[in-house]
Amino acid sequence: MVDRIFAGVLLIVTLAYTVIAFTAIRAPFQYDPLGPESWPQILSVVAILCLLFILWKPDASELGVSKQTWFRLAATVILLGAYAELYEPLGFILSTLLFGTALCAMLGGSILKSLIFGFATSVAGFLLCVTLLGLNLPEGELVEYLHKQASGLEEGVS
Amino acid sequence: MDAVLTGLATGFSVALDPFNLFLVLAGCFAGTLIGALPGLGPINGVAILLPIAYGLGFGPESALILLAGIYYGAEYGGRISSILLNVPGDASAVMTTLDGNPMARNGEAGRALSLSAIASFVGGTFAVVLLSLFAPTLATFAVTFSPADYVALMVFAFASLASLVGKNVVKTLLGATIGLMLATIGIDANTGVPRYTFGIPDILAGIDFLIVVVGLFGMAELLTLVEQQVSGKLKSLPLDNSFVRMADLAKCKWTIVRSSIIGFFIGVLPGTGASVASAVAYGTEKRIADDGSTFGTGNPRGLAAPESANNAAAGGAMVPMLTLGIPGSGTTAILLGALLMFNIQPGPMLFSQNPEVAWGLIASMYIGNVALLIINLPLVGIFARMLTIPQHYLTPLIAILAFIGIYTIVGNPFDLLLITLLGIFGWFLRKMDFSLAPVILGFVLGSLFENNLRRALSISGGDWTILVADYKSIVLYALSVLVVLAPIWLARRARRMAAGPVSSSKGI
Structure with missing residues (x-):
């Protein structure tokens, strides 16, 4: 079917x-x-x-996925969608922190451990990829805004 | 022979460059880690790490050496989760669980791991030696292929794919067709006419290969992990101090040799990779062994056979990719796509135009095999510890890596949504018993297939008989028919034998 x-x-x-x-x-x-x-x-x-x-001549009749699993899958997809949408506006560090923590907690990690995991992957990932490997990751509009403010202030002072 | 030796000299001068040597080791190490993680196989590992390797901005030969290291490292590492956890990383490791896991349960985990490491090493090395002997000859022959012959070759590739991969021939064929259809999206290279772009500027140049790969393999795998998520930790069997004995090796040596040969030649067949090879080698060994009835209860020969076969197949699958530009397995399809991204056209001219890439890759496989044996015997404990990483850390990590990889290439957030959508599609395909390798093969070969068909018909002025005008094409079509009909005929014969009065399966 x-x-x-x-x-x-x-x-x-x-x-x-x-x-x-x-x-x-x-x-x-x-x-x-x-x-x-x-x-x-x-x-x-x-x-x-x-x-x-x-x-x-169909051969697979059922998916064999329970309601609970459907729920978990749907939640994962929603999280992925949100992660994709927030990737640029929030920047890599913030969006990864949110996504990593949320998905980890949803899949059964305790809240504290999930937070540590989210924090570690976002910060370590950013440092490793941007600083060490020179890859291009979004800083986020917030950081860019702060940067602009800071440089604006400096210009204002000088 | 001379060509082989000078080629190998070129190759080793590339592969022994300190930076490339480092990449071989790093790739092998990372690949073994990925292969050892439960549920992740070579194809997912290469798919997730490919965009990152591309984004690092290495030269083509370095990037390919790194990716190939990950590929056969993962082929190596797959046995660890199969033996200790009874969870195969991918289809090619399923056969390893049959005898490997019972051995570990009998308290011989160390013996099983070291024996399989040696079997893998022999299979892998055997395949590289044959690869370096055969590939240049085959490439010289393949230079004479006309566009019509290439069309026949594609038909053969898809025929062997349809008959040997997956349970349902029609589904495999449909999977390949879906891949070919995805490849038609974008501007037609011959006339400049946009096809199926619906005015979306992001896909005018076609759907990016990396997006399809990461979506179908990385993200679909992630959803499968979430679906099959087991609460709590998987229980890993303890690793003990037992080690492979000389008696085991003496007992298994012919098994390893036979399985390596089987593995290599099945790997060479376009489209069929390690999973078919390990299954065939295991089945053959079980049939000819005098103690075949103990297979499945921890027989060392039952462990050595699939392990040497799948590593030999990984090397064999490189032959059609490097010489014909037609990948021998799903993972080599990804490597082929990686070459295309570097503007290197794999095919018969590769050995003459980019010898440093072709031979550098081959030489790095010699080094990689030795390195894998060395890191796998003493360090297996470290890899075994990876098995207990809880899934709630692993799953988000895959998504984060996939996103980093895709974003760093063009920096377009639309692509991130696209891989998620393709992941959902790939998950559904998997749930419906489609295998994903045909899809990626179709996608990679799509433009090659279409262009050769159009070129052939341009040469003949629209006369379709040009497709069967050459003896090479006719032989290839005959082989295609054979490869489709042979399994059907064998299955029917096996059924008739089973129905007969002689029952040889008393021992089971």
Whole structure:
């Protein structure tokens, strides 16, 4: 059953892909026998055949995921989404501190240990990656704002 | 032979450069750590660390040496969690648990670990030697491949993938097609027509390879870890002071040799990697051993077979990647993508155009194998301690590493959402019994497949018979049919044998 739903959803996406391949993609002029649309057309036919076969003969009937697990997964995804959204505004250190602590606590760590973990990964991660390895990580708008203030003050003084 | 020796000389001069030597050791060490962590296998390790290795700004040969070190280090480390925890890191380590874990339960953990380290070393070294002998010859031959032959080669790669990987042929094929479809997103290189971009500027250049890899392997793995999360610590079996005996090695030596050969050649087949190799080697050994009935209860030969096979396959999988530009496994598909990011086109010309990359990689594998044996025998206790890291620390760490890696490349927060979405998609695919390796293989090979098909038809002016005009293509198509039909035929024959009156399975 789950197999059929998943294949059905994929089939809808594939049909959209197919329609675009057969109608929308077109080169303004071309000399080659195969244009940009031919390859997607071939692929879409193969994909539709595979999907129809799965719809006809599904083999996985259940996902075997309990309600509690769904809840945990959904929470993880929400945390990941929030982490991605806050990555630039808050900067690496703050967002990682929040994300690391929250996910660690959610997965069963005690609050204190989670806080230590979040703090350690965010600060150590930033120092290691930015200072030692020279990678590019966001400082965060807050830090940038403070920087600007500080340099502004200095300029004002001098 | 001369070419091999001069090549190896070039390679060792690259690999013995102090910085590269350090990277080999660092990669092997990090790889063993990752492989030893329960639930994380080579492919996830390479996927999560690839963007960081790319972001460090090394030269292509150094980055590749580092990644390859992580790859076979993880292949090595996988046995630690298999033996002590009975939790395989990935599919290729499943066979190791069958006899490795019973040995540890019988109080012979040290013996099992040291025996498997030696088996891995022999398998790995054997594969590198064959790789350095065969690869240049194969590359010289592959230079003569026309675009039509390449199309046939792709068909062969996907045929062997479909028949040997995963349980369901149709699902494997669909997985590969999904990968190929993902690869069509972006501007068409031949005509400049945008395809499936929907006006989103972030994907005009196509979905970044790193995003697909980290999403499908790193983030999907993270969700799987969260799903299967066990409360509390996993119980690790104690590590004792027993060590491998000469008698064990004498007993296992032919097992190791046979399994290394099997592993290497299965690894060479495009698309099939270590998981198939270790399963086939274990099955073969069980069938021909006179004490086959004790397999699964802690037979040292049952441990040596899959371990030497999967390390040999890891080396074998490098052969098609370096010579044809067609990866032999999911992990080599990622390495191939890494080469492409450095603007190096893997393929027959690699040995002549970038000898320092091809031979440097091969030489680093010799060094890496020795280094792994040396760090694995005395330091196994340290790696074993990694097993007890609680999962609530490990899971957030994977996410943080993945985010660092993806963000440092282009600094675009949109990509962070994209890997999360791809992770959800990959998790669903895994839950539906799709394996993810075909998807990444399809994604990596997508443009190569399409361009060769279009080039072949341009040469013939639209005549499709050019695809079967050459003896090389015809042989490859015949092999494709064979590789699909042979397992079906063997399974049917096995069923008929089992139904027959002679029952040979009394011992079980």
